[in-house]
Amino acid sequence: xxxxxxxxxxxxxxxxxxxxxxxxxxxxxxxxxxxxxxxxxxxxxxxxxxxxxxxxxxxxxxxxxxxxxxxxxxxxxxxxxxxxxxxxxxxxxxxxxxxxxxxxxxxxxxxxxxxxxxxxxxxxxxxxxxxxxxxxxxxxxxxxxxxxxxxxxxxxxxxxxxxxxxxxxxxxxxxxxxxxxxxxxxxxxxxxxxxxxxxxxxxxxxxxxxxxxxxxxxxxxxxxxxxxxxxxxxxxxxxxxxxxxxxxxxxxxxxxxxxxxxxxxxxxxxxxxxxxxxxxxxxxxxxxxxxxxxxxxxxxxxxxxxxxxxxxxxxxxxxxxxxxxxxxxxxxxxxxxxxxxxxxxxxxxxxxxxxxxxxxxxxxxxxxxxxxxxxxxxxxxxxxxxxxxxxxxxxxxxxxxxxxxxxxxxxxxxxxxxxxxxxxxxxxxxxxxxxxxxxxxxxxxxxxxxxxxxxxxxxxxxxxxxxxxxxxxxxxxxxxxxxxxxxxxxxxxxxxxxxxxxxxxxxxxxxxxxxxxxxxxxxxxxxxxxxxxxxxx
Numbered sequence: 001x002x003x004x005x006x007x008x009x010x011x012x013x014x015x016x017x018x019x020x021x022x023x024x025x026x027x028x029x030x031x032x033x034x035x036x037x038x039x040x041x042x043x044x045x046x047x048x049x050x051x052x053x054x055x056x057x058x059x060x061x062x063x064x065x066x067x068x069x070x071x072x073x074x075x076x077x078x079x080x081x082x083x084x085x086x087x088x089x090x091x092x093x094x095x096x097x098x099x100x101x102x103x104x105x106x107x108x109x110x111x112x113x114x115x116x117x118x119x120x121x122x123x124x125x126x127x128x129x130x131x132x133x134x135x136x137x138x139x140x141x142x143x144x145x146x147x148x149x150x151x152x153x154x155x156x157x158x159x160x161x162x163x164x165x166x167x168x169x170x171x172x173x174x175x176x177x178x179x180x181x182x183x184x185x186x187x188x189x190x191x192x193x194x195x196x197x198x199x200x201x202x203x204x205x206x207x208x209x210x211x212x213x214x215x216x217x218x219x220x221x222x223x224x225x226x227x228x229x230x231x232x233x234x235x236x237x238x239x240x241x242x243x244x245x246x247x248x249x250x251x252x253x254x255x256x257x258x259x260x261x262x263x264x265x266x267x268x269x270x271x272x273x274x275x276x277x278x279x280x281x282x283x284x285x286x287x288x289x290x291x292x293x294x295x296x297x298x299x300x301x302x303x304x305x306x307x308x309x310x311x312x313x314x315x316x317x318x319x320x321x322x323x324x325x326x327x328x329x330x331x332x333x334x335x336x337x338x339x340x341x342x343x344x345x346x347x348x349x350x351x352x353x354x355x356x357x358x359x360x361x362x363x364x365x366x367x368x369x370x371x372x373x374x375x376x377x378x379x380x381x382x383x384x385x386x387x388x389x390x391x392x393x394x395x396x397x398x399x400x401x402x403x404x405x406x407x408x409x410x411x412x413x414x415x416x417x418x419x420x421x422x423x424x425x426x427x428x429x430x431x432x433x434x435x436x437x438x439x440x441x442x443x444x445x446x447x448x449x450x451x452x453x454x455x456x457x458x459x460x461x462x463x464x465x466x467x468x469x470x471x472x473x474x475x476x477x478x479x480x481x482x483x484x485x486x487x488x489x490x491x492x493x494x495x496x497x498x499x500x501x502x503x504x505x506x507x508x509x510x511x512x513x514x515x516x517x518x519x520x521x522x523x524x525x526x527x528x529x530x531x532x533x534x535x536x537x
Contacts, residue, residue, distance in 0.1 A: 004385075011386050014393050015372035018365050020401035025358070027408040032354035039346040040337040048333030050358065051316040052351030053419040055227060057292055058300040059285070059311075062233035062240065064339060065302050065321055066219075066247055067209040071102050073110035074184050077175050078203040079168060087203035089116050091189045094138040094149040096126045103129070103187065104136070106207060107151075139194060146194035154204065157188035161201040172204065179206040180238030183246065215247040218341035223248075225348055226417040227300075231276030232285055240278035250275030256284045268295045282307030289314050298418065300344070303328055319344060352414035359419075361407045363430050363478045368400060368471060370434025375441045375463070385456065387445065391514060392464035395507075400471040403500045406493040410479055413487070433536065437474065440532045441466050444525060457515040461508060465517075465525055468504045472497045473533035484537050501526070 029050060033043040043049060063069050076087045092111035095104035111118075124139040124146065135152025150157060154176050158164060164172075176186045184206035190199040219229050231244045231253070241253045252275040259267050268291050277288065282305065289311050292299045301315035304324040309331035312318030320332035322339050329335050336343045379387035388396070441463065448454045448462045475497060476484040489497075507514075508522045517525075 007390060008380075008386055011388065011390065011393050012373065012376065014397060015376070016369050018369075018401070019397065020405060021365070024361050024405055024408060027405055028354055028357050028361070031357075031408050032350050035350050035353075036334070036347060039343060039350070041343050041347050042335040042337065043333070044329070044335060045333045048317055049351050049354050051298065051333070052300070052347055053355035054298040055300045055317055055348060055351075056418045057228050057230060057297045058222065058317075058344065059230045059232050059289060059292075059302070059315070060249075060341075061302045061304065061308075061321070062231055062235065062243060063209060064304065064323055065341065066211055066215045066231065066243060066249075068212050069102075069209060069323070069339065071106035071185075071207050071209050073106055074179075074182070074206040074208040076203060076205050079172065079201055082202045084203070085114075085116060087189055087205060088114060089118065089121070090149045090191060090202055091151050091187065091205055092116065093118070093121055093123055093140045094126070094136050094151045094189070096123075096128070096138075099126075099128055101129060101136075103207060107187075107205065148192045148194055148196075148199075149189065150191075150199065151187055151189045151205075154186045154188040157190050157199075158201065160197070161190050161199045163198070164201055168201070172201070175204055177238065179204070180236050181242060182206070182208075183210070183239055183242035184208045185235060185239060211243060211247050212340050214340055214342065218345060219248045221345050222341070222348075224416065225345070227348065230271075230274070230288075232280045232288065233276070233278055234280055235278060237278040240276055244276050252276075253278055256280045256288075259284075259287070264291075264294070267291055271295075282311065285311035286314055302344075303332075317347070319347075349414040352419055353412045355419040356412040356414070357407050357410055359426070360410065360412075360475070360479045361404060363426060363433070364404060364407075364471070364474055365401075366427065366430035367433040367437065367474060367478070368467075370431055371437040371441065371470070372467065374435060374438035375467075378438075378442060379445065379463075383456065387460060387463045388467075389457075389460050389464075389514070392460055395504075396464055396467055399468045399500050399504060403496050404471070404475060406490070406496045407475065407479065410490045410493050411487060412479070433474070433478070436536055437470050437532075440470065440528070444528060447524075447528070448521075452517075452521050454517075455515075458517060461515050461517055462521070462525065465504055465508045465522065466529065469501060469526055469529035470532075472501050473529055477533060477537050484533075 029046045032049040036043055060066055076084045078084045078087050088111050091107045095107050097108050120142045122141045124141050127137040129136045134156045135150050137150045139146055140149055158172060179186045187205045187207055189202040191202055192199040222229055229249045231249050233240050237253055237255050241251055244253055245251045254274050254277055256277040256279055271288060271291055289299050289301055299315045300317035300319060301311050302319045302321055303312045304321045306325050306327045308328050312328060313331040318332040320329040320335045322336050334347055376387055444466045448459050480486050505522055508517050509519050
């Protein structure tokens with residue numbers, strides 16, 4: 001009859017469609033986001049928590065993430081007729097504290113600590129740093145005489161000093177190389193008479209931004225989690241090599257322009273052989289992230305500036321550091337509220353825990369679908385009817401799909417390797433479990449017919465209870481990758497599972513709206529489910 005056919009279709013659809021999947025997915029991810037918020041990580045894109053579980057490469061900006069982002073003058077070197085005190089004094093006179101520029105503040109603070117004498121000197125005007133000419137400039141007056149002071153990138157300043165001979169220029173470059181090998185940036189200083197462009201080279205300052213004390217340990221932890229670190233910085237190759245080597249990233253640092261002129265595949269090979277890139281511009285970060293993704297990697301990326309937004313948006317786990325601009329934060333998946341890498345590690349671990357919870361739910365769901373479809377199909381050919389009523393199927397949905405939402409808060413361990421959704425393996429594993437549970441259900445049907453002598457309506461109640469008990473016991477199996485007793489489930493999961501089992505025992509014995517069973521029959525069924533769970537585990 002049409003009613004029989006429609007009941008058959010509805011029963012199979014209810015049993016097969018994962019109606020709770022959207023809710024479970026959201027709850028699992030929300031629980032992960034809540035855990036991260038307690039660790040100081042703000043999640044802006046909920047599904048990024050799942051993506052982070054598969055991250056196998058993390059691209060780190062150097063300044064403020066690996067290093068302290070606290071510039072300090074490490075040493076100075078004077079040239080020609082000048083002294084070290086002159087270098088520091090002129091650098092400080094061409095700086096302005098009110099501008100809050102990091103380099104200016106570092107130089108001014110250093111001049112104070114060295115007790116540099118500024119008697120008679122007065123700053124008349126100040127031109128802040130301009131990226132196009134890479135220098136600052138000040139007009140200074142002393143004894144009614146005005147003169148110009150410039151400071152900035154060494155190459156720019158030396159190019160403005162026309163009277164430098166070959167030997168002096170060579171000495172300057174040697175000092176710059178020495179500073180770079182120590183991981184320090186170099187600032188050059190020069191002066192000229194007011195109204196003249198005939199600049200005299202004064203000297204060099206080494207600005208150090210040392211690695212954070214915990215950076216090396218954090219990089220090592222990432223390695224143990226199966227994640228390779230790549231450093232991207234706008235600093236020179238020598239500085240990048242020194243910092244990357246000190247924190248354990250590696251020494252294979254290249255200039256980003258080495259990618260120019262290479263084919264797509266050659267660029268990917270070069271990146272995969274590198275530990276980092278120097279002299280990087282924001283657009284290069286996006287390019288490197290995209291190339292890594294093209295080679296099959298899942299990529300994390302840190303950034304702080306407006307120009308970092310494309311790379312942050314492109315990465316699977318775009319990470320805005322604590323001092324990032326609003327635009328960078330808006331483009332990111334997560335926002336760190338503290339400097340350093342610890343929060344990155346927390347994000348990876350929580351995301352892998354989220355993956356394990358979701359994997360548990362998926363395996364349990366696919367196993368249940370296989371069990372239900374196999375049982376009802378075989379049962380239909382044997383009895384020419386469906387082995388569960390529509391009411392029983394509806395109760396089963398509430399007992400199983402919605403009770404198993406507590407998996408979202410279960411106690412799980414993060415893995416030591418990146419996770420990925422291997423659908424083939426998950427399906428075959430679930431298929432094997434589903435067939436075994438279906439065989440148990442058919443054994444229960446055999447017991448019900450042969451020994452309990454149940455009519456078909458009571459047999460439907462027996463099947464419903466078998467499916468409910470199996471699901472609650474199965475959660476204990478699939479939530480743990482080893483034996484089910486290897487870890488303790490979350491108390492919420494245990495409470496819901498126990499409550500569900502007790503509730504359906506009472507329904508099976510006392511319910512007025514469906515055929516009931518004798519108490520001993522229900523408890524024998526519970527014992528069979530428990531014994532079968534142990535044997536399958």
